[in-house]
Amino acid sequence: MNDETLLKKLRAAFASEAEERLQSLSSGLVTLENTGDAGEQEKILEIIFREAHSLKGAARAVNLSDIETLCQSIESVFSVLKKKMLAPGPELFDVLHQSILVIEKLMTDPGGKDLKIPGQLPGLIQSLAEFKAGKTIERRKKRKDRREKKEDRRSPVPDPEPEVQVNTVNTVFPKLSETVRLSARKLDTVLRKTEELISIKLFLNRQYSDLTDLNFRFEQWKKDMAGAGEIIAALRSRGKNRKTSTLGLSDSLVKELIAFCDRNSNQVMELENRLLELTKKTGLEYYSTGRMVDDILEEVKSIMMLPFSSLCSIFPRMVRDISRNLGKQVSLEIKGEDVAVDRRILEQMKDPLIHLIRNSIDHGVESPDKRKALGKVENATIVLGASRVEGNKIEILVSDDGQGIDIDKVKKIAVQNRIISEKEAAALNPEDAARLIFQSGVSTSDMVTDLSGRGLGMAITRENIEILGGQFRLENVPGQGTAFKVLLPVTLATFKGTLVKVCNRFFILPNTHVIQVLKIPGKTVKTVENRKIIILDNRPVSFVRLGGILGLAPGKENDRKSLFLKVVRLGTGDNTAAFEVDDILGEQEVLVKGLGPQLRKLRHIQAVSIQADGSLVPVLNVQDILESCSFRARAAAADPESKPGSARKPACILVADDSLTSRVLIKNILEAGGFQVKTAVDGKDAFATLKTGSFDLVVSDVEMPEMDGFELTRAIRNDLALSSTPVVLVTSLESRKDREKGVDAGANAYIIKRSFDQNNLVEVIQRLV
Numbered sequence: 001m002n003d004e005t006l007l008k009k010l011r012a013a014f015a016s017e018a019e020e021r022l023q024s025l026s027s028g029l030v031t032l033e034n035t036g037d038a039g040e041q042e043k044i045l046e047i048i049f050r051e052a053h054s055l056k057g058a059a060r061a062v063n064l065s066d067i068e069t070l071c072q073s074i075e076s077v078f079s080v081l082k083k084k085m086l087a088p089g090p091e092l093f094d095v096l097h098q099s100i101l102v103i104e105k106l107m108t109d110p111g112g113k114d115l116k117i118p119g120q121l122p123g124l125i126q127s128l129a130e131f132k133a134g135k136t137i138e139r140r141k142k143r144k145d146r147r148e149k150k151e152d153r154r155s156p157v158p159d160p161e162p163e164v165q166v167n168t169v170n171t172v173f174p175k176l177s178e179t180v181r182l183s184a185r186k187l188d189t190v191l192r193k194t195e196e197l198i199s200i201k202l203f204l205n206r207q208y209s210d211l212t213d214l215n216f217r218f219e220q221w222k223k224d225m226a227g228a229g230e231i232i233a234a235l236r237s238r239g240k241n242r243k244t245s246t247l248g249l250s251d252s253l254v255k256e257l258i259a260f261c262d263r264n265s266n267q268v269m270e271l272e273n274r275l276l277e278l279t280k281k282t283g284l285e286y287y288s289t290g291r292m293v294d295d296i297l298e299e300v301k302s303i304m305m306l307p308f309s310s311l312c313s314i315f316p317r318m319v320r321d322i323s324r325n326l327g328k329q330v331s332l333e334i335k336g337e338d339v340a341v342d343r344r345i346l347e348q349m350k351d352p353l354i355h356l357i358r359n360s361i362d363h364g365v366e367s368p369d370k371r372k373a374l375g376k377v378e379n380a381t382i383v384l385g386a387s388r389v390e391g392n393k394i395e396i397l398v399s400d401d402g403q404g405i406d407i408d409k410v411k412k413i414a415v416q417n418r419i420i421s422e423k424e425a426a427a428l429n430p431e432d433a434a435r436l437i438f439q440s441g442v443s444t445s446d447m448v449t450d451l452s453g454r455g456l457g458m459a460i461t462r463e464n465i466e467i468l469g470g471q472f473r474l475e476n477v478p479g480q481g482t483a484f485k486v487l488l489p490v491t492l493a494t495f496k497g498t499l500v501k502v503c504n505r506f507f508i509l510p511n512t513h514v515i516q517v518l519k520i521p522g523k524t525v526k527t528v529e530n531r532k533i534i535i536l537d538n539r540p541v542s543f544v545r546l547g548g549i550l551g552l553a554p555g556k557e558n559d560r561k562s563l564f565l566k567v568v569r570l571g572t573g574d575n576t577a578a579f580e581v582d583d584i585l586g587e588q589e590v591l592v593k594g595l596g597p598q599l600r601k602l603r604h605i606q607a608v609s610i611q612a613d614g615s616l617v618p619v620l621n622v623q624d625i626l627e628s629c630s631f632r633a634r635a636a637a638a639d640p641e642s643k644p645g646s647a648r649k650p651a652c653i654l655v656a657d658d659s660l661t662s663r664v665l666i667k668n669i670l671e672a673g674g675f676q677v678k679t680a681v682d683g684k685d686a687f688a689t690l691k692t693g694s695f696d697l698v699v700s701d702v703e704m705p706e707m708d709g710f711e712l713t714r715a716i717r718n719d720l721a722l723s724s725t726p727v728v729l730v731t732s733l734e735s736r737k738d739r740e741k742g743v744d745a746g747a748n749a750y751i752i753k754r755s756f757d758q759n760n761l762v763e764v765i766q767r768l769v
Contacts, residue, residue: 007062014062018107021055024048025074026100033093042082049078055103066121067106073128074099080132095127184343187304194300197293198589199610204286206613211279218272301342301491308386309337311346315357315384322361327736329368329378330361335385341394342491348468349396349488352461356398356484357382359458364402364482374479376401392490399483405476407433414439434476438462466572466623467606469512497590497609497619500568501583503552506617508590508609513622515569515576517584522563534578536569542629543567546579549628550604570622577629590619604628651696651769652676656686656712657730658704666699666730666761673762683707687715690722696769699761702731702738713745726768730761 028048035041056071074096080086102124312334323330360382368378385397411425414436425433437458462472470488497508498517516536525543526533533540546568569578590609606621653675657663667677678693680686684706686698698716702709709729716722728749729742742750749764 011062011064014058014064015107017058018055018067018103021051021058022100022104024051025055026097029093029096029100032088033090045078045082049075049082052078064106067103069125070099070103070106070121073125073132076132077128086131086134092131095124095131099124099128188344191300191304194297197296201286201290201293202589202611203613204282204289208279208282208286211275211282215275215279218275222272304343304491305340306343306346307337308339308341308346309334311341311350311353312337312384314350315353318354319357319361319382322358323365325736326361327367328361328365328380330365330380330382332357333381333383333385335383335397336387339386339388339394340490341386342489345468345488345491348464349486352464352486353384353396353398355458355461357384360398360400360402360482364400364404366403388490389487394488394490396486396488397483398486399475399481401481404478404480404482405434405437407476407478410434410436430476431474434474437474438472462572463623466513467621469510471512471572496587498568498587499585499617500546500581501585502550502581503547504582505552506585507546507550508588508617508619509568509570510590510606510619510622511587513570513572515571517566517568519564519566522565525565534567536578541569542577544577544579544629546581546625549579549625570626572623572626575626577626579625579629650674650676651765652678652694653765654678654680654686654689654693654695654698656680656683656698656700656704656709658682658701662701669761670699670765673765675765683709683712683715686712690716690725695725697726697728697765699728699730699765702729702733702742709747710741710745713742713747717746728761728764728768 025048028044028051032041032044032048035044052071052075056068056075059065059067059071077086077092077096081088086092102120315334316332319330319332365380365382366374366376371378371380381401383397383399387395387397389395407430411420411428411433414420415422415425419436419439420428428436438461439459465472465486465488468488470486473485473487475483475485496511498511498514500507500509520534524534526535528540532543534543535541565580566582566584567578567580568584569576571577604621604624605618606624607619608616609619611617653670655663655666655670655677656679657666658681663679663681667679670677678689678695680689682704683700686700687707689695690698698712700709700712704712707715709731713727713729716725716727726748727746728751729747730751730753731738732753734752739750748768751761751764
């Protein structure tokens with residue numbers, strides 16, 4: 001975007017803002033002039049003073065110097081009024097109102113070419129300056145008269161000072177604004193109400209389907225009743241032919257029966273015509289209403305669209321602060337600022353993008369010295385971009401030119417955390433191994449800090465993106481950098497879903513996670529390492545009953561080899577599994593309603609959907625379901641000699657801090673987290689306690705007498721018996737130099753007290769023990 005285009009966009013935004021501020025100034029001046037209450041005057045003065053100040057700053061930003069100068073003069077007068085160094089009077093209010101009219105004129109004519117009085121702007125500024133200096137209109141008129149008399153003696157042609165004229169009769173009032181500023185909350189409400197119109201569309205669709213089905217059944221009934229015509233014809237002929245038997249029926253009864261059949265035939269024909277007409281009308285109403293609802297919804301959705309740049313403003317400073325704190329040189333390059341995205345998606349993507357960019361700086365980008373040694377420029381580049389792809393989707397890119405992901409290190413950590421076995425790690429290709437960073441507990445950071453190292457951030461980021469219906473793609477080139485590509489829908493609200501029946505209950509599966517639906521022979525289900533699988537696309541896929549995952553009913557144990565099973569294959573990213581359901585009822589448009597704060601963490605349920613008949617059907621959380629499936633698979637493949645139900649002895653933690661308050665606080669937090677805790681008053685006491693007991697981890701302050709936290713950590717690392725004990729430093733020292741001292745000493749985690757969160761401390765300890 002060039003400077004001229006940017007300035008044009010900024011001035012359009014300024015015009016909308018200035019209109020509101022000028023209206024506030026004008027109404028504030030009128031109220032100030034009419035009120036005699038001193039307290040009320042102070043409140044109004046404060047409001048209009050701020051409005052003038054804000055308008056001045058905004059005008060400066062868009063290079064409207066005339067408006068800026070006039071606002072500066074108005075602000076100066078308001079400042080004098082606030083200090084009660086000037087008494088407001090009619091003359092002053094005339095000048096202030098005239099100033100506002102001039103600003104309104106300058107809004108439509110920035111150069112001021114069409115002003116009828118060329119000297120009006122300087123005259124207003126001079127008048128406001130004299131009011132600021134305490135000069136009244138009368139004093140100014142007397143000074144002007146004296147000057148005119150002197151000029152009459154010198155020259156026959158007078159050169160009068162421009163005088164401020166307040167024209168209250170021929171004032172041209174501005175037109176009503178073509179734009180309206182609304183709060184985002186009101187727009188959200190309008191969108192929710194608009195989305196509810198979809199229920200009408202769904203209801204009409206249901207009615208049309210029912211009527212179509214009724215017509216089909218009516219046709220079937222007509223075919224079945226076709227043979228009745230021959231019976232009626234036989235009755236007619238027998239009624240005319242006396243010699244033919246009528247099965248003992250009297251003539252009158254035969255006539256009544258024939259008349260009844262005729263009347264019934266006519267009524268059936270009339271009913272058929274009315275049913276066909278009603279079906280046709282309902283079909284037309286469904287299509288017209290559906291089109292109207294879709295159009296309205298699209299219009300409202302377009303109102304909710306914001307440029308990608310509205311999210312990007314927070315990132316340049318964040319990149320600067322983090323890179324300086326870590327001693328790195330990083331530039332942020334933003335692309336696709338004009339790409340329009342649903343405001344709600346932008347809000348939900350804020351935290352994931354923050355984490356991805358922080359990860360790129362902390363894990364990906366090398367230090368300047370290391371980059372120089374590798375032949376790279378010392379200043380690294382992170383690219384944040386957005387682009388439209390596949391019509392109704394956007395792709396958000398976060399890439400860096402750093403060192404890339406250390407595949408061997410990721411595999412090692414995944415094996416240590418029992419996410420995969422050593423055999424599975426050896427079989428992984430580089431692409432699949434790199435994607436292990438999305439698993440909870442995997443982090444390549446050597447130390448836990450307030451920025452990274454807990455192994456949770458990427459897992460949470462992926463989960464948040466998948467909740468939005470997005471998909472993650474990772475591109476990693478060791479030594480050259482990493483690129484995270486996120487594919488998202490442009491808008492939220494309605495989506496397509498697959499309606500399934502499980503244990504006599506209905507559920508909806510979001511189509512964004514439905515890979516395929518199919519029917520398979522029961523005999524194709526195999527059991528490998530205590531878990532069931534099926535072969536799809538030449539690869540084994542976990543196979544489970546969806547009802548079992550949801551805890552609705554146990555799977556049937558009878559032989560299914562001769563039966564066909566209905567299966568839905570679900571997937572998020574690289575995680576996929578096949579689920580048996582009782583029935584697949586088809587695809588439909590889904591109107592989503594949130595569960596509310598009370599049920600927000602309900603397992604396996606993401607939201608509910610309103611059906612055409614008004615009933616509520618749960619929308620399943622595919623991510624939760626796949627995680628439950630993976631947990632079952634790992635449990636089934638576990639060592640047969642292990643005892644899953646056996647209780648594990650709680651870890652024993654030693655807390656060292658010279659502050660009694662801090663010791664008690666950390667002790668209570670850890671005991672609430674299920675740990676055994678002992679305390680020490682300083683580093684020396686802690687080291688002595690370690691020698692006499694058995695501890696799984698040490699939590700220590702840094703600034704302590706006798707032996708500080710750094711010295712304690714070094715002492716633990718130098719002791720053969722204690723060297724493998726994890727150490728977590730919890731301190732108020734947050735400089736980069738202190739962090740490096742912690743790393744050099746051998747600490748496993750470095751947590752800043754300023755950003756201390758008890759959940760984070762417990763999570764870090766759980767990961768280390």
